[in-house]
Amino acid sequence: MVAANRLLGVNKLGQSVWLDFISRDIISSGELKKLIEEDGISGVTTNPTIFEKAISAGQVYNEAIQRLATQGKSAEEVYDVLTSEDVAGAADLLRGVHKSSQGIDGYVSIETWPKYAHDVVKTVDYARRIARMVGRENILIKVPATKEGPAAIERLIAEGINVNVTLIFSLRHYESVAQAYIRGLKAREKKGADLKSVVSVASVFVSRIDTAVDKLLDAMLKETSDPAMQKDIRSLRGKAAVANSKIVYQHFKEIFASSDVKALQKKGARLQRVLWGSTGTKDPTYSDVKYMEELIGPDTVNTLPPATISAFKDHGVARSTLTEEVEEAHRVLDRLSGLGIDVDAVCQKVQDEGVKAFADSFDALISSIEAKRKNLAKVV
DSSP states (O other): OOOOOHHHHHHHTTEEEEESOOOHHHHHTSHHHHHHHHHOOOEEOOOHHHHHHHHHSSSTTHHHHHHHHHTTOOHHHHHHHHHHHHHHHHHHHTHHHHHHTTTSSOEEEEEOOGGGTTOHHHHHHHHHHHHHHHOOSSEEEEEEOSTTHHHHHHHHHHHTOOEEEEEEOSHHHHHHHHHHHHHHHHHHHHTTOOSTTOOEEEEEEOHHHHHHHHHHHHHHHHHOOOHHHHHHHHTTTTTHHHHHHHHHHHHHHHHTTSHHHHHHHHTTOOOOEEEEESOSOOSTTSOTTHHHHTTOOTTEEEEEOHHHHHHHHHHOOOOOOTTTTHHHHHHHHHHHHHTTOOHHHHHHHHHHHHHHHHHHHHHHHHHHHHHHHHHHHHHO
């Protein structure tokens, strides 16, 4: 007897599972198609770090880079073409999911250039351009939740461009993003445009918060010899990220239950679902499915790296957990505050580091493409 697929159990609880990875070979080999058909994977997310690993490693992209190099395209133009082709290919495989879910699922995300993270005009212009290049209705343009992000989100939603808001860490980040989405819908409604055709998700990054907070807790452990204090500090390790996420989810439910949003929904507007990102476990002492099992609930998405997908299929438990122990989540953040750890400040620091990390990955990728572009052009 074949065991039930645990990922499909998550789907039944109202949470979509997306793949946090893309490469040309998983599209051409049929691996992505299999994940969609057998495991219920209903979306794909990408970022500069993922593309940097995919394009820099191996020979899969060499033929395409050589072709584009002979056309005289710059490294950045090559990047746009390669990523657009991959995203279009994945979007085509997900077209059936997009249709059967009536546009709720079946999306592939592609990032705006990280160097535009603090520039509204350039972010919007690039989002428009990359949406035209990919040319598929089931894509999401990723826009970071920097302080400039909400203005770009509002404009893109008003124009009917789907947005995956990325690098959300704090409740403050989340609320600004959700309100920007609602303002975009209202602007769209005002000009008489269709509301049902535009989609957005708000990507809240999870594991990086625990990594940062645990580091602070570990430093405190070294500074005290009081057994009671040490016990209290240890009990908080690995708790901040899930607590923060559960509080964000409660605010999501409150914001999208408002009369303003209900009025927009009657005209076809969709919820901006919360997406849990960065859900691969970083600390080997924690469960490898921690950020999946503890964040399952309706109207959400969890985007998983391949290793976490495999782990959850093997031993994950599908159970609705997002609305459990919400009061305890508040107590966790209060206890951290009592120790002098400001989780909101930690979240801002981690967001700043995330923007820089994506920019660094993008720069490394462009350098790698440039080197390959020059070398392969000589071969022709």
